[in-house]
Amino acid sequence: MRIEPLANGEKLSLSYEDEELRLFFIGTGSAFSKILNQTNLLIIKGKDHLLVDCGTKTPQALHSIGCPLSNIRNYFLTHTHADHIGGVEEVCLTSRYMKKKKPAICIPEYFENILWDYSLAGGAAYNERTGGKPLTFGDFWEIKRPVWAAGYPRETWEADIGSINLKIFRTMHIPDSASTWEDSFPSFGLVIDNIILFSSDTRFDPDMVRDYGSNKKIQAIFHDCQFFTGGVHSSLEELSTLPKDIRAKTYLMHYQDSWEKVLPAVEEAGFAGFARQHVYYIFP
Ligand SMILES: [Zn+2]
Numbered sequence: 001m002r003i004e005p006l007a008n009g010e011k012l013s014l015s016y017e018d019e020e021l022r023l024f025f026i027g028t029g030s031a032f033s034k035i036l037n038q039t040n041l042l043i044i045k046g047k048d049h050l051l052v053d054c055g056t057k058t059p060q061a062l063h064s065i066g067c068p069l070s071n072i073r074n075y076f077l078t079h080t081h082a083d084h085i086g087g088v089e090e091v092c093l094t095s096r097y098m099k100k101k102k103p104a105i106c107i108p109e110y111f112e113n114i115l116w117d118y119s120l121a122g123g124a125a126y127n128e129r130t131g132g133k134p135l136t137f138g139d140f141w142e143i144k145r146p147v148w149a150a151g152y153p154r155e156t157w158e159a160d161i162g163s164i165n166l167k168i169f170r171t172m173h174i175p176d177s178a179s180t181w182e183d184s185f186p187s188f189g190l191v192i193d194n195i196i197l198f199s200s201d202t203r204f205d206p207d208m209v210r211d212y213g214s215n216k217k218i219q220a221i222f223h224d225c226q227f228f229t230g231g232v233h234s235s236l237e238e239l240s241t242l243p244k245d246i247r248a249k250t251y252l253m254h255y256q257d258s259w260e261k262v263l264p265a266v267e268e269a270g271f272a273g274f275a276r277q278h279v280y281y282i283f284p
């Protein structure tokens with residue numbers, strides 16, 4: 001893997017001539033970061049791309065690096081917190097009324113219903129009436145269903161977005177009282193092309209890291225991290241109990257603006273470091 005920062009003034013590209021897998025963080029901050037952007041990830045491979053999450057700040061964050069939101073063709077959403085879906089109403093409305101072309105979204109049916117009923121319908125459903133009825137999720141999106149993937153220790157789905165392969169598994173994020181992924185409100189992590197584990201938001205869940213991240217094929221883990229223990233995220237202290245070989249390939253993300261103060265402790269604990277926004281992580 002090599003790391004290449006986006007040069008000053010360079011525009012974000014969604015297409016490359018090679019077939020390398022590029023991960024580009026629009027942001028690596030927590031939900032309430034004021035300096036960092038929110039932890040949303042763009043995956044690019046050859047001519048294919050996928051935006052994983054689109055938080056409140058992401059339309060502006062993309063604009064600032066020369067990539068209009070309307071250029072994004074494929075979406076995956078990990079859960080319904082606003083730092084992950086707060087920009088999605090803008091996607092719905094600008095694609096229907098300005099670009100007049102539906103973007104694609106990869107989403108299990110039950111999670112589509114949660115996303116629409118709890119989060120999106122209020123802003124999107126009632127802008128028109130067709131035959132006396134409000135709009136539906138499918139009026140805004142080309143829907144791609146992932147397929148059930150058997151043989152995993154927890155709920156797992158699989159999808160191919162062009163050449164990008166995703167394994168989509170349930171995580172344990174909210175509420176803080178849930179003791180397993182099964183009694184948590186739906187949230188998802190990803191294995192990308194069988195070589196990257198991306199936790200998205202999760203409480204400390206060593207079983208998840210073992211089951212999806214310990215395979216030798218996994219080259220890098222990008223894991224949720226906060227600097228105190230408690231609540232609905234994984235703490236640096238908890239993550240420091242993971243096996244040494246796991247820590248060595250783990251980049252921390254979804255962290256507070258004060259990350260530089262914590263950098264010595266992260267290095268001391270043997271992590272690969274902090275994932276950084278506006279940097280390409282390129283995998284052969
Ligand atoms: Zn978040």
Ligand SMILES: [Zn+2]
Binds near residue numbers: 079081173201
């Ligand atoms: Zn969250």
